[in-house]
Amino acid sequence: MANSKLPVLPLPHPTILLPANRITIQVSNDVGESVVALIEESDALPVVAAIPVASDTKSTLAEFGTAARILRLVRPPGRNSRQGYLLTLHGLNRVRLLTPYRPDPEYPFTPCDIQYAPAEKVPSRKSVDTFKQSALRLLDRLARDAGQQIRRDGYNKISAMLEDITDSRASWMADILVGTVNVTFGDKLSILAMNEAEGRLTLAAEIFAKQASIHEVSTKIASTVEESVYKQQKEMFLRQQLAAIHKELQSLSGGSNGGIQNSSSELDDDEQHEADDLADLKRRIEAMDPGSEERKMGVREWRRLKRIPQGSVENGVIRSYLEWLTAVPWPNSSLEAPRPIRDRSFLASARAQLDSDHFGLEKIKKRLIEFLAVVRLRELNEERERAVAAAAAPPPVVVEQKEEVKDADGENAKPAAPAPRQVRKSVKGPILLFVGPPGVGKTSLGQSIAKALDRPFQRIALGGVRDEGEIRGHRRTYVASGPGLIVQAMRKAGRCDPVLLLDEIDKIGHGSFHGDPSAALLEVLDPEQNHTFNDHYINVPIDLSQVLFICTANSLETISGPLLDRCEIVQLSGYTYDEKMHIAKRFLLPKQLTANGMDADHVQLTEPALMTVATQYTREAGVRSLERAIGAVVRYKAVEWAERVDEQQQAAAGDAPKEVREYSAVVEESELEAILGIARYDGEEREREERRGVVYGLVVMGQGEGGILPVETIAVPGAGRLKLTGSLGEVIKESGELALSWVKTHAYELYITNSRAQDPLKVPELIDIHLHLPAGAQKKDGPSAGIAMVCAFVSLLTGARVPTHVAMTGEITLRGRVTPVGGIKEKVLGAHRAEVTKVILPWANRKDVEHDVAPEIRNVMEFVFVRTVNEALDAAFGKNTLGWRKENGPLLLESRL
Numbered sequence: 001m002a003n004s005k006l007p008v009l010p011l012p013h014p015t016i017l018l019p020a021n022r023i024t025i026q027v028s029n030d031v032g033e034s035v036v037a038l039i040e041e042s043d044a045l046p047v048v049a050a051i052p053v054a055s056d057t058k059s060t061l062a063e064f065g066t067a068a069r070i071l072r073l074v075r076p077p078g079r080n081s082r083q084g085y086l087l088t089l090h091g092l093n094r095v096r097l098l099t100p101y102r103p104d105p106e107y108p109f110t111p112c113d114i115q116y117a118p119a120e121k122v123p124s125r126k127s128v129d130t131f132k133q134s135a136l137r138l139l140d141r142l143a144r145d146a147g148q149q150i151r152r153d154g155y156n157k158i159s160a161m162l163e164d165i166t167d168s169r170a171s172w173m174a175d176i177l178v179g180t181v182n183v184t185f186g187d188k189l190s191i192l193a194m195n196e197a198e199g200r201l202t203l204a205a206e207i208f209a210k211q212a213s214i215h216e217v218s219t220k221i222a223s224t225v226e227e228s229v230y231k232q233q234k235e236m237f238l239r240q241q242l243a244a245i246h247k248e249l250q251s252l253s254g255g256s257n258g259g260i261q262n263s264s265s266e267l268d269d270d271e272q273h274e275a276d277d278l279a280d281l282k283r284r285i286e287a288m289d290p291g292s293e294e295r296k297m298g299v300r301e302w303r304r305l306k307r308i309p310q311g312s313v314e315n316g317v318i319r320s321y322l323e324w325l326t327a328v329p330w331p332n333s334s335l336e337a338p339r340p341i342r343d344r345s346f347l348a349s350a351r352a353q354l355d356s357d358h359f360g361l362e363k364i365k366k367r368l369i370e371f372l373a374v375v376r377l378r379e380l381n382e383e384r385e386r387a388v389a390a391a392a393a394p395p396p397v398v399v400e401q402k403e404e405v406k407d408a409d410g411e412n413a414k415p416a417a418p419a420p421r422q423v424r425k426s427v428k429g430p431i432l433l434f435v436g437p438p439g440v441g442k443t444s445l446g447q448s449i450a451k452a453l454d455r456p457f458q459r460i461a462l463g464g465v466r467d468e469g470e471i472r473g474h475r476r477t478y479v480a481s482g483p484g485l486i487v488q489a490m491r492k493a494g495r496c497d498p499v500l501l502l503d504e505i506d507k508i509g510h511g512s513f514h515g516d517p518s519a520a521l522l523e524v525l526d527p528e529q530n531h532t533f534n535d536h537y538i539n540v541p542i543d544l545s546q547v548l549f550i551c552t553a554n555s556l557e558t559i560s561g562p563l564l565d566r567c568e569i570v571q572l573s574g575y576t577y578d579e580k581m582h583i584a585k586r587f588l589l590p591k592q593l594t595a596n597g598m599d600a601d602h603v604q605l606t607e608p609a610l611m612t613v614a615t616q617y618t619r620e621a622g623v624r625s626l627e628r629a630i631g632a633v634v635r636y637k638a639v640e641w642a643e644r645v646d647e648q649q650q651a652a653a654g655d656a657p658k659e660v661r662e663y664s665a666v667v668e669e670s671e672l673e674a675i676l677g678i679a680r681y682d683g684e685e686r687e688r689e690e691r692r693g694v695v696y697g698l699v700v701m702g703q704g705e706g707g708i709l710p711v712e713t714i715a716v717p718g719a720g721r722l723k724l725t726g727s728l729g730e731v732i733k734e735s736g737e738l739a740l741s742w743v744k745t746h747a748y749e750l751y752i753t754n755s756r757a758q759d760p761l762k763v764p765e766l767i768d769i770h771l772h773l774p775a776g777a778q779k780k781d782g783p784s785a786g787i788a789m790v791c792a793f794v795s796l797l798t799g800a801r802v803p804t805h806v807a808m809t810g811e812i813t814l815r816g817r818v819t820p821v822g823g824i825k826e827k828v829l830g831a832h833r834a835e836v837t838k839v840i841l842p843w844a845n846r847k848d849v850e851h852d853v854a855p856e857i858r859n860v861m862e863f864v865f866v867r868t869v870n871e872a873l874d875a876a877f878g879k880n881t882l883g884w885r886k887e888n889g890p891l892l893l894e895s896r897l
């Protein structure tokens with residue numbers, strides 16, 4: 001190892017000069033001047049010890065460096081002091097600094113003691129081979145990824161050289177390669193410090209292997225980044241172009257908002273939202289079933305939208321159309337029956353659901369369970385059939401989703417191969433029609449069915465719908481057009497298989513110059529047609545076959561025949577007071593308590609109080625008014641409670657002048673008047689006066705509610721005619737004529753006239769009979785008032801009276817037979833509410849009373865079933881009240897048949 005003295009040149013961090021390498025560095029003017037002096041001093045090219053600075057934070061020099069020959073020095077042009085000199089060095093040998101370097105400000109190149117590295121041994125074959133392999137792999141990669149041909153050629157040349165190199169020159173080659181390729185400062189420094197050939201080759205092989213894999217990864221990352229950057233740039237570029245085109249189009253169409261863009265940043269937000277909305281719309285179109293009608297329509301309208309300038313009316317129309325189109329829940333391709341249906345315990349849990357939502361209604365619940373069982377069986381059968389068919393069918397052709405997505409926006413989109421859409425077929429069970437008075441739970445039963453099936457529930461109110469367009473939507477040519485009620489409900493439901501409740505189909509208008517809404521409903525409800533329901537606005541067939549429709553109505557009379565034909569009627573009647581009490585306690589009160597933020601400890605209605613609310617404050621078949629009245633009581637108590645809490649707080653804060661009022665949770669019957677006001681139905685029965693010519697009949701009103709109705713008759717001077725008033729329909733008028741004819745025929749037997757030939761309206765005086773049914777504004781029709789009319793005429797003509805606790809219903813024939821009528825349960829319940837205790841009914845209606853009327857009512861009322869008018873008269877006036885002539889003529893005998 002030879003020692004010597006060499007001027008030290010610190011290399012700026014992170015420059016390192018390895019032996020056999022050449023570098024050019026920039027040096028300060030002082031250093032440059034010193035190099036000039038050095039060159040001038042020496043005969044040959046001067047040699048310096050080029051020592052790297054060990055770290056970028058400290059200026060301490062590394063221990064090792066390279067003896068380097070100064071090859072060239074370039075002065076800065078025009079003595080530009082800031083630019084510095086350029087110095088080219090050629091590395092010769094490894095050196096080690098023996099003494100610490102202390103620069104002299106006067107003369108930077110102070111010679112220092114250095115030691116040259118010893119002569120190297122020839123490295124082993126193995127390490128040379130490993131080194132060569134590693135270096136060749138790296139060079140190969142570098143050549144492959146080099147952008148320019150000239151660099152690629154350079155790497156290839158070095159590779160060729162490396163292959164031919166001798167073992168003794170391998171370590172020299174290692175220095176050249178480490179100096180050339182881009183390795184870290186640390187790696188270079190460790191190569192510099194390694195003055196043994198064998199060790200240097202091993203170290204170089206490791207460095208090259210590491211470098212090769214780093215290079216590989218970074219190339220990969222670079223290419224990925226490049227790709228995404230390219231995509232983003234491309235998108236940005238295209239968007240900018242699009243924006244520019246829009247702007248141009250706007251200015252062409254006279255838009256004067258050119259300057260707006262620069263002036264306000266608020267508008268930028270709007271633009272952003274606009275862009276987001278459009279992107280959302282586009283995404284929704286892309287998500288539509290490829291090849292489907294709706295997607296084709298969506299794509300077509302989307303293209304139109306792009307062509308029409310923003311802000312124009314047409315643009316808005318298309319936008320809102322597309323929003324609707326994409327919001328309709330189009331059938332998905334899920335072929336599985338919904339989960340709850342497949343569940344084995346489905347029927348049991350459906351039953352539990354119905355029970356937890358409704359009291360009583362046993363027959364209805366039984367019918368609904370049957371209905372749900374049918375729905376389940378059909379769905380499961382369908383699923384099985386589909387599975388078999390799918391197993392037999394050839395495998396489906398897979399269509400790349402990515403291509404389809406492009407089509408939605410691409411101008412040159414080819415029509416996608418329309419793969420037939422596979423959807424669950426319709427359940428095609430019967431369409432249920434709940435008929436009954438208001439507030440008996442028709443709507444809430446529909447909700448329970450939806451809950452049991454785990455499907456969304458939507459109610460469509462059809463009351464007062466007069467225009468077909470309300471159901472089917474209006475064509476887009478109309479100003480402010482939009483889709484119909486069905487599509488609106490489907491959108492709200494958000495699924496293609498909701499339960500839709502068509503509420504009050506009996507109140508829907510029939511044909512007018514706006515079209516017939518009930519005809520549109522026919523299409524909706526027809527399982528053969530509703531898989532292609534056509535909403536005029538959407539204008540793409542919508543599949544409603546998976547929707548479960550349930551209808552409700554108060555009465556069947558106004559429902560058109562064809563509509564009725566599609567439905568299966570489930571009749572709900574009113575509740576007895578007993579049932580109402582249960583419903584109130586178990587359902588209505590807890591519901592109202594929750595709705596008003598109270599709990600059961602805050603309000604307790606005593607049994608007599610509840611009964612009074614039911615009997616004297618409400619008189620309805622259902623429980624809606626009862627619920628309202630209970631709600632009013634709860635709210636009253638809520639106010640009391642809140643006041644008391646406030647007073648307590650004030651008292652606690654010490655600023656309450658008054659005493660805290662007492663609060664009692666219990667509501668007694670006596671408090672009801674203060675809470676709900678004067679009872680509406682209090683003592684009404686007492687007002688029912690027993691009068692000549694007045695009889696109470698039983699009726700079912702328009703809302704399906706039963707009740708009693710007085711049949712009033714008076715005799716007025718006249719010409720033997722009958723006058724009927726009170727908004728009577730044809731049938732009821734005829735039944736009045738019929739009743740009078742019967743009375744005229746039997747006037748002799750009833751001691752009204754003295755001979756069979758006399759007309760009771762002409763002898764002894766000439767009179768007219770005026771029959772009136774009160775509540776004149778309410779339309780009345782039907783034949784069921786027959787026996788009530790006969791009784792009223794007989795009462796008028798004989799002077800006998802029918803007690804006010806008696807009411808009756810029944811149709812009569814000319815021969816005096818009493819034939820059955822409908823609505824018995826409602827009528828009996830209505831009579832019970834009106835505190836009638838004796839009801840006269842046709843003999844043939846016995847079974848209705850047995851089946852439909854609750855035992856608690858049957859037990860407190862007297863039912864007289866009559867076959868003939870004579871029996872009815874006896875039951876109404878009391879046996880032997882009316883005198884009957886003994887000699888029974890042939891007519892009377894006939895009437896007893």
Ligand SMILES: Nc1ncnc2c1ncn2[C@@H]1O[C@H](COP(=O)(O)OP(=O)(O)OP(=O)(O)O)[C@@H](O)[C@H]1O
Nearest residue numbers: 357358359437438439440441442443444583587623
């Ligand atoms: N059997 C019952 N058990 C529990 N609650 C009931 C029962 N029947 C009705 N209700 C309650 O009465 C209220 C009114 O019922 P709903 O709205 O279903 O009546 P509706 O028959 O549909 O009336 P409308 O013909 O006027 O639409 C609801 O809060 C409902 O939960």
